[in-house]
Amino acid sequence: MSETADPKAAVMSTPVAGDWNPDVIRQEVAALQHKPGALLPILHAIQDRVGYVPEGAVPIIAEMLQQTRADIHGVITFYHHFRTHPSGSNLLEVCRAEACQARGGRALERHVQERLSVGYHDTTADNEFTLVPVYCLGNCACGPSIRVNNDIIGRVTPQKFDQLVDALTTSVLQLK
Secondary structure, rough: OOOOOOHHHHHHOOOOOOOOOOHHHHHHHHHOOOOOHHHHHHHHHHHHOOOOOOOOOHHHHHHHHHHHHHHHHHHHHOOOOOOOOOOOOEEEEEEOOHHHHOOOHHHHHHHHHHHHHHOEEOOOOOEEEEEEEEOOOOHHHHHOOOOOOEEHHHHHHHHHHHHHHHHHHHOOOOOO
């Protein structure tokens, strides 16, 4: 795990919200449905490709795997990793585990929410960040920690967080 990460490397290429269709879902299911325990890899593949698991994907997955919609929905809602709605350009996860709390995590949480003007499970108005709580990033010795997209960053201070947000925020260009 790292203390620092290159903010530019943390940018996630997420498709535009709603950028999916039934054929995309069928392709992902067909590619993995014959593997043992295929449901989790299928859900991961869909979320990786579309950015979330759309509600409309559930009946397609259920039919192709010959499972009930309730079974598919139950797995999606059981695992906090899966999102059922589009997220911002950057997925920001703040560790709320005891080790991070002991190292100033609660103050960092408040700062993050104030800086972004959102609560947990919300997306900023500019669609840049979706804020999610997590309960351990496995970076306990370097807490408080956050994960931005797939990069874990340790020893995060409010100042370090502000620098990261500034680096990740898309600038608006004005043409003259």
